[in-house]
Amino acid sequence: MNGFVPYPVRDTFRLIEPGPTVLISTSDGTRDNLMTNAFNMPVRHDGILAVVVGTWDASFATLQASRQCVIGIPGPELMRTTVQVGNCSGDDLDKWEHFGLTRVPGVNVAAPLIGECMANIECKVEDDSLVEEYSLWLLRTTAAWVRPDADLTAEFHHRGNGTFSTNGELHDLREQMTKWKYFSN
Numbered sequence: 001m002n003g004f005v006p007y008p009v010r011d012t013f014r015l016i017e018p019g020p021t022v023l024i025s026t027s028d029g030t031r032d033n034l035m036t037n038a039f040n041m042p043v044r045h046d047g048i049l050a051v052v053v054g055t056w057d058a059s060f061a062t063l064q065a066s067r068q069c070v071i072g073i074p075g076p077e078l079m080r081t082t083v084q085v086g087n088c089s090g091d092d093l094d095k096w097e098h099f100g101l102t103r104v105p106g107v108n109v110a111a112p113l114i115g116e117c118m119a120n121i122e123c124k125v126e127d128d129s130l131v132e133e134y135s136l137w138l139l140r141t142t143a144a145w146v147r148p149d150a151d152l153t154a155e156f157h158h159r160g161n162g163t164f165s166t167n168g169e170l171h172d173l174r175e176q177m178t179k180w181k182y183f184s185n
């Protein structure tokens with residue numbers, strides 16, 4: 001599918017657990033939007049994820065109305081674009097056109113996958129009971145996609161003050177994960 005291959009829903013926690021800076025794609029059916037998100041986490045091993053999307057984002061209203069989104073995981077070549085996507089509002093411009101990003105149709109949601117990302121996770125809102133107090137959306141993965149040639153360890157991380165880090169050496173401690181063998185293959 002436009003260069004993406006399916007990725008197991010039960011493994012999507014592995015895409016989010018390292019703490020990537022992500023792009024969130026939403027659509028109201030006529031207008032597609034993008035925002036940058038760094039407050040995200042896996043919640044359960046069956047594809048439940050959580051993201052903070054606040055009322056200060058135009059994406060909030062779209063997520064609230066559509067109850068679905070796509071989480072795209074960019075590689076380091078998209079670092080500057082990712083910051084710039086987070087500096088402007090979809091109310092003022094079409095970020096897809098402005099940043100030259102490619103819409104790829106998903107299978108379960110109207111929001112497009114982001115063609116330039118390493119991975120894309122299609123999500124539906126599972127629980128919004130923490131949104132009012134914490135802007136925290138619990139999402140259920142309905143499908144996930146990766147580029148077969150992508151280095152999925154190449155996500156980048158926002159360090160909270162406008163500085164970003166990429167990954168250095170990978171430390172393989174799988175043989176020590178004795179209680180958690182299931183998650184160590």
Ligand SMILES: Cc1cc2nc3c(=O)[nH]c(=O)nc-3n(C[C@H](O)[C@H](O)[C@H](O)COP(=O)(O)O)c2cc1C
Nearest residue numbers: 035036037038039053054057058059086088089090
């Ligand atoms: C590095 C970075 C991380 C961000 N993380 C979040 C986040 O976790 N949650 C959030 O609501 N906004 C976050 N933002 C801000 C939104 O991306 C920003 O408000 C954006 O303009 C929203 O776009 P929209 O108004 O078109 O939805 C972040 C911005 C940057 C640059």
